[in-house]
Amino acid sequence: MAQASAFADLADLSQPLRAARLVVLSDLDRGRLAELARLLAQVSAARRQEIARRLLDLSEDDATLNFDAVFTHLLGDPDPELRRLALDGLWESDDRTLLDNFLMLLGADPDAGVRTAAAALLGNWVLRGEFDALRPRDNERVLDALRAVAGDTAQPAELRGRAVESLGACSQGWVHDLIERTYRDPAPALQIAALHAMGRNGDAAWLPVLYRELASDDPLRRFEAAEALGEIGEEESAPHLTPLIDDPDQEVQEQAIRALGEIGGRSALEALNRRTQDADRRIAEAVQAAIAAARAEEGLIGGAAQRLLRRDAAVQPDELEEWDESDDDEPDDD
Numbered sequence: 001m002a003q004a005s006a007f008a009d010l011a012d013l014s015q016p017l018r019a020a021r022l023v024v025l026s027d028l029d030r031g032r033l034a035e036l037a038r039l040l041a042q043v044s045a046a047r048r049q050e051i052a053r054r055l056l057d058l059s060e061d062d063a064t065l066n067f068d069a070v071f072t073h074l075l076g077d078p079d080p081e082l083r084r085l086a087l088d089g090l091w092e093s094d095d096r097t098l099l100d101n102f103l104m105l106l107g108a109d110p111d112a113g114v115r116t117a118a119a120a121l122l123g124n125w126v127l128r129g130e131f132d133a134l135r136p137r138d139n140e141r142v143l144d145a146l147r148a149v150a151g152d153t154a155q156p157a158e159l160r161g162r163a164v165e166s167l168g169a170c171s172q173g174w175v176h177d178l179i180e181r182t183y184r185d186p187a188p189a190l191q192i193a194a195l196h197a198m199g200r201n202g203d204a205a206w207l208p209v210l211y212r213e214l215a216s217d218d219p220l221r222r223f224e225a226a227e228a229l230g231e232i233g234e235e236e237s238a239p240h241l242t243p244l245i246d247d248p249d250q251e252v253q254e255q256a257i258r259a260l261g262e263i264g265g266r267s268a269l270e271a272l273n274r275r276t277q278d279a280d281r282r283i284a285e286a287v288q289a290a291i292a293a294a295r296a297e298e299g300l301i302g303g304a305a306q307r308l309l310r311r312d313a314a315v316q317p318d319e320l321e322e323w324d325e326s327d328d329d330e331p332d333d334d
Contacts, residue, residue, distance in 0.1 A: 007036060010051060011043050017054045025055065026065040033069050045079040052085040059089065068093055075101050080111035087117045094128065099138055103145050115149075116159045122146055123166030123200070130169055143170060150178060161193025168197030175201065183209070192224055199228030206232065211240050219249035226252060230259030238267040245275060245283065254286050261290025269294055 009015040028036065040048055052074060055067045071089030074082050083105065090098060102125075106118040122142055129139030149155055150163040164182045167175050179201060183194035195213060198206040206228065213225035226244055229237040237259075244256035260268040272291050278284040 007039050010036075010047070011039055013043075013047065017050060019054075019058060022051070022054055022058060023062075023065060025067055025070050028069045033073060036070065037073055040073075040077075045077075045082065048074070048077065048079065048082055049085065052082060052089065056085065056089055068095065072098065072101070075105065080109075080114050083109065083111070083114045084117045087114070087121050091121055091124070094133075096135070096138065099125065099142070103141065106145055106149065112156050112159055116156075116162050119146060119149060119159060119162035119166055123162075123169060126166050127169045130171060143167065143172075147174075147178070150182070157187045157189040161190050161196075164190070164193045165196045165200060168200030171201075176203065176205075179206075188218075192220060195221065195224035195228055199224075199231035202232055204232060204234050207234060207237065211237075214240055214244060219247070219252050222247065222249070222252045223255050226255045226259045230255075230262035233263050235263055235265035235267060238263055238265065238271060241268075242271040245271070245287075250282070253283060257283070257286045257290045258293075261293040264294035264297055 009021050010017070025036065040051075052071070055070060059065050059067055067089060071086040074086035074089075077083055077086065087102075087105070102118050102122055106115055106122060109115050109118070122145070125134060125138075125142045126146070128134040129142065134142075146163045146167050150160050150167060152160065161182070164178060168179060179194050179197045182190050182197070185191060185194075195210070198210060210225045210228050210232075213221050214229075216222050216225070222244065226241060229241060241256045241259050241263075244252055247253045247256065257272070260272055269291065272287050272294070275283060275287045276291070278287065
């Protein structure tokens with residue numbers, strides 16, 4: 001009865017979307033999902049968007065709630081904003097049966113924003129492939145699809161950039177060449193994407209480029225370079241980042257501080273410790289948070305190896321997908 005009442009309230013625009021009603025949409029079985037789908041088809045796109053956004057908020061507040069069935073249904077919604085919200089809702093899903101949906105949206109959705117969101121989401125699957133948490137055949141499909149988009153000059157620059165960023169986590173040799181070509185592209189959006197991809201790539205060979213970008217006139221480029229240096233995690237980067245604590249752009253300041261905390265080590269901690277009592281309370285608080293993050297990892301393992309551990313944390317060993325290698329020679333049933 002609770003579900004029936006909640007479903008009715010969804011269609012009643014005079015009723016607010018109360019959390020107590022929406023939680024019954026967690027873990028829907030096929031029958032109840034079909035009932036919900038019929039109801040959603042009768043309400044406006046604006047109401048469906050409101051429902052999706054509330055479900056996103058609820059899932060962020062309570063990890064025990066699972067609205068994947070609802071978001072999977074919304075991947076086929078006629079409203080592109082709903083499809084984008086559905087991708088947000090499925091951001092952390094490792095359900096292999098959804099991979100075809102994600103790849104279809106990347107390659108064929110009529111809305112460029114949806115394709116861009118799909119390209120970003122597939123970066124999580126690239127990372128799974130790097131840690132052998134994805135079937136080799138599926139990994140190849142993901143890489144091929146993103147590579148095709150990244151190299152298609154007829155596609156919008158933002159879409160191509162997201163594909164490059166997602167591919168940045170792949171360690172195959174051609175990815176380095178792709179990032180380098182993207183960085184040389186005349187489109188600023190692609191150059192920015194390349195900087196982001198350098199951080200995901202984690203190769204210290206990118207350090208000279210990133211150091212140079214820290215002096216850019218564009219705060220977005222300085223921000224991306226600082227973030228990438230934090231991802232790469234080399235202790236030699238700390239002196240290059242330290243001046244950005246006083247950057248004229250607040251977001252660059254805060255990103256440089258976070259990067260120093262991610263890098264850790266003596267030089268980074270010395271730079272941070274000098275600012276713990278900064279007159280700017282915002283900087284002092286950011287510095288204290290960065291020091292806490294650095295000390296949480298201190299004494300374990302340093303530099304680039306720390307970065308690998310942080311990346312590996314996204315895939316827990318006991319969550320790695322197991323499969324029979326011979327299965328990759330047979331067609332999928334799903």
